[in-house]
Amino acid sequence: xxxxxxxxxxxxxxxxxxxxxxxxxxxxxxxxxxxxxxxxxxxxxxxxxxxxxxxxxxxxxxxxxxxxxxxxxxxxxxxxxxxxxxxxxxxxxxxxxxxxxxxxxxxxxxxxxxxxxxxxxxxxxxxxxxxxxxxxxxxxxxxxxxxxxxxxxxxxxxxxxxxxxxxxxxxxxxxxxxxxxxxxxxxxxxxxxxxxxxxxxxxxxxxxxxxxxxxxxxxxxxxxxxxxxxxxxxxxxxxxxxxxxxxxxxxxxxxxxxxxxxxxxxxxxxxxxxxxxxxxxxxxxxxxxxxxxxxxxxxxxxxxxxx
DNA sequence: AACCAGGCTGCGC
DNA sequence: GCGCAGCATGGT
Numbered sequence: 222x223x224x225x226x227x228x229x230x231x232x233x234x235x236x237x238x239x240x241x242x243x244x245x246x247x248x249x250x251x252x253x254x255x256x257x258x259x260x261x262x263x264x265x266x267x268x269x270x271x272x273x274x275x276x277x278x279x280x281x282x283x284x285x286x287x288x289x290x291x292x293x294x295x296x297x298x299x300x301x302x303x304x305x306x307x308x309x310x311x312x313x314x315x316x317x318x319x320x321x322x323x324x325x326x327x328x329x330x331x332x333x334x335x336x337x338x339x340x341x342x343x344x345x346x347x348x349x350x351x352x353x354x355x356x357x358x359x360x361x362x363x364x365x366x367x368x369x370x371x372x373x374x375x376x377x378x379x380x381x382x383x384x385x386x387x388x389x390x391x392x393x394x395x396x397x398x399x400x401x402x403x404x405x406x407x408x409x410x411x412x413x414x415x416x417x418x419x420x421x422x423x424x425x426x427x428x429x430x431x432x433x434x435x436x437x438x439x440x441x442x443x444x445x446x447x448x449x450x451x452x453x454x455x456x457x458x459x460x461x462x463x464x465x466x467x468x469x470x471x472x473x474x475x476x477x478x479x480x481x482x483x484x485x486x487x488x489x490x491x492x493x494x495x496x497x498x499x500x501x502x503x504x505x506x507x508x509x510x511x512x513x514x515x516x517x518x519x520x521x522x523x524x525x526x527x528x
Numbered sequence: 529a530a531c532c533a534g535g536c537t538g539c540g541c
Numbered sequence: 542g543c544g545c546a547g548c549a550t551g552g553t
Binding site for chain 1: 532533534535536537
């Protein structure tokens with residue numbers, strides 16, 4: 222049977238529109254293309270490149286292969302990736318109940334109803350991205366990522382448009398500092414990224430190994446042994462990749478800004494101050510962070526350029 | 529034109 | 542254990 226499509230059931234409290242809006246909120250992400258109500262991205266699999274397009278069809282999300290039909294193994298991989306990416310398997314009711322009880326944040330539930338915690342399912346990619354984004358503004362971070370991806374990742378051209386996949390640790394482990402510096406990475410960041418790739422190549426870090434830890438605090442400690450990974454990065458990766466619901470990227474500039482805007486926190490609140498508020502959101506802390514980030518993006522002015 | 533960006537390391541105390 | 546310079550460059 223030739224299978225060109227995979228169908229996933231949409232869960233309750235899910236809005237494709239909200240999720241796409243977040244992904245298309247004004248930054249130049251090189252790993253997918255959004256066109257109206259569909260999103261297209263490339264997977265580099267062991268059997269070769271796989272270009273897929275996800276659209277909404279009634280109560281389902283449809284993942285279509287734009288090349289050959291899905292091999293069974295690819296179908297499974299892509300389906301679980303997409304579920305993970307858009308956090309489809311989570312029932313949001315408890316989170317919405319918590320928001321409803323919070324007078325100051327209740328609006329999040331209504332403004333962004335159906336928004337899911339958009340993830341970065343690949344742990345390696347998530348860690349790279351968080352290292353790239355350290356201490357620089359997001360437009361520049363996306364540019365650095367694009368340069369890395371275009372230089373070292375797989376690419377295919379489909380209907381005149383190029384699609385890219387994030388390079389594997391094996392490829393990046395071979396890159397040298399002098400290979401990254403011309404792309405405007407700092408020497409320090411280049412060291413972090415190459416070192417990280419080597420840790421993945423030698424299997425010193427893996428999602429499975431992290432999940433074996435009993436609690437979130439131990440995962441953070443384990444990740445922080447990696448050079449270039451501090452408290453912020455560890456929590457960011459746990460939140461975006463492993464969907465550890467109690468992870469909070471303490472000190473995050475965006476989180477701080479949102480807490481200042483909405484709750485009138487100090488501009489740089491300490492960890493204790495943040496914990497104090499987030500305490501009520503046990504098991505949904507990462508979701509709250511994500512929804513707070515969402516408040517920082519606003520609709521693009523009509524006619525604004527988008528690349 | 530400073531000052532901050534979805535921070536971290538390494539050093540000095 | 543705590544504070545601080547340095548990192549590289551773009552936005553505002």
